Every structure is written in C-alpha cells, then in structure tokens.
Amino acid sequence: MKAYQFVVPFLIIVRFGIGDLFNDPWRVLEIGQNEIIQVKESEKLSLKRSGVGFIDVTDHLSLPWGKKIKNAAPVPYYDYPQTVSQAGTVKKLIAEIDQVAMHDDLARFCSFFTRYYKSASGYESAQWLSSKLHNLTGELSSEIFEIEHFDHKKWKQFSIIFRVHGTETADNVIVIGSHQDSLNMIFPSLMPAPGADDDGSGTITSMEALRLYLKHLGNGHLPKNTIEFHFYSAEEGGLLGSMDVLGYYREQGRKVVAMVQQDMTGYVANKNDEHIGLVLDNANERLVNFLKVVIDAYVKIPYRETRCGYACSDHASATKNGFPSAFILESENAKTNRYIHTTMDTLDRLDFDHISEHVKISLATVIELSNWNFGK
C-alpha cells in the first residue's frame, strides 16, 4: 500500500468529518405539485446534475415516519401599488449604488473554499456575512433593527435575518431573500464552490440594497411595516434553510405580505439582449405585477417572463408556507449562467452593471412597500 492511500482518506476525514462520507440517509423530496419521491442523500446530487428542482421536505412531513407532506398553506390575496410613489427617494438612493464595494465584498465571499452548508468554511462564510451586516448598521440605534442567527438543528451554517421593526403595522412583513450557501455538484465536501453567481450575486445584491436602505432609515424614515432581509442557508440541499425559517413563520402565525427572492443576478449571456427574468413558477401573480411596475419605473432594461421548473429557489418555500412570493432572475431561464455548481462559477464572468439593476429592484420594492397599507 502506498502512503497516499492512507494519507488522502485521512485528510478527507480530518477536513470534513466522518459523517458526510458514510452517512447516506433516505430523504423525501417534492419534485412537483403533490409529486413525492424518496431518494438517498447522495442521489440528490444526481438530480441536481440533471437539472431537477426539488424541495427536501423530510423534516416537514405531517408525521415524521410517514410520507405525507404538510398541506401547502393557501396564499391570501393582497393588493400592491399599481404605480410607484417614492420615485424621488428611490432615485436619489439608486445614484449611490457602489459597484466597487460590491465587487470587493463578492470577491471575499467567493474566496471561501466552499459555502456548502455542511462544511466548516460554510460556517465561516456565514460568520463573515453576519459581521458584514453588523458593520452596515453604523450609528443606527439598536432599537430600530435586529440581526438574528436562525440555527438549523441538522447542520451548522445558520440563516441570517436582518429585521427592521415596523412602527405601526409591524405584523405585516416584507421579505427580500437570497441564499448564502454554494455547492459543487460533483463532490460538495471536497471540491471548491466559489458560487459567485449562485448565489453570491444575490447575497451582494441584498447587502447593497440593505446598505442604502439603512442610509434612508438613518435619515429618520422608519417603516410602518416590518422589513426583513433573509440570507438563507442550505438552499442547494433542497430549500432546507428557507423551509425551516418560513415553516417556523407559518407555525408562529406570522404574516409575510410579500417575499421577493434574488438568486443569480450577475450573468449576462448577450449584452445586446440584456433583460431581467421574472419567474412565474410558484410565484404570486399580483406580486409579479407589482414588480413589473417597479422594473418599468426604475430599471434600465426590460423584464421577460420565464419559467424555471418546480422548486428552483427559496421563493417556493414562501409559497408553500402560504406567503405570496416572486423570484427575480438574471435573465430568462434558458440564458442563465451555465457554470453554476462548478469551480467555474467565478467573479470574472459577472457584470456589475447588471447586478446594480437587481439592487434597484430590491431597494425600490422595500421603499415602495414599507408604508403601504396591507390592512391589519
């Protein structure tokens, strides 16, 4: 036996723990409306490689030993603005989008070996992100906001919730979502996953929108409704993090009136055909219509409606738990970044002018809805 035959497995075990190598439990996946399959944990990767979207509902069954999923909660109807009313404010803030800072932060975020939710570096990247978010708050009074680490019992990388308390109708919650984890779909525990576009770009989009929004708050404009930015863990495991967070919100009877997900905001296949993708699967039509109003008012490029398959990002967890949601994507689905989930999902392939257009959508959504009357 050669030395490396000992050394390599030894290093693997030291670096990633024994559990991941030998533990291959059964999982229950939802791959369509009321379409359930049961696979081994390791088979989830083959599904990913063949482009099948799924929600891993193993921890959300109506009986833990059964295969029945909890019923999806019905999504109530809310009215959203039919026109924008905050153009002056939004345009002033948009002018301050800082592409250099976004680039530097994203470079750092992709420099973690992987942000795989079960890995040590995926835990470190969550801590880095949390520290970044704390640093954005500057002089803001700690009574206005809170930063919550949402712990997931089965893996270490926590989700982060940045909450700005509503002053009048705090029960109405507006959520801007993205996911912080990345995945190398060949061997997630061993190979790097820079995840620049998926979903480093959405994370940085949220961070920049939040930075500008906090500036607005600093000028004394507190929201009537509650505003939350969610940075989910473990999207790549089948929406695990967002299902935990939004399932908990459902249990607690919380009222999310709008959830807008941004997952992949940086890749432009053809600059002459640049556009924003508005995903229709698992999305709420009224909220999508509101986003069209926002895009027409504030964004330089047009939108295009698109479909991405059943459970392509965390907005599906919101819908499943009874909250109206939508998903903004870098382009129509067929033209999105094909290097995701590999070592080639890198920063140099991204376009920061395009990311800025996505920042405008998140920022404008928050400002247009922060004082909107959703009823009690």
Ligand SMILES: *[C@@H]1O[C@H](CO)[C@@H](O)[C@H](O)[C@H]1NC(C)=O
């Ligand atoms: C946040 O600010 C502290 C104090 O200035 C600094 O040490 C830390 O590195 C910052 N965190 C990040 C992630 O930049």
Ligand SMILES: [Zn+2]
């Ligand atoms: Zn993603």
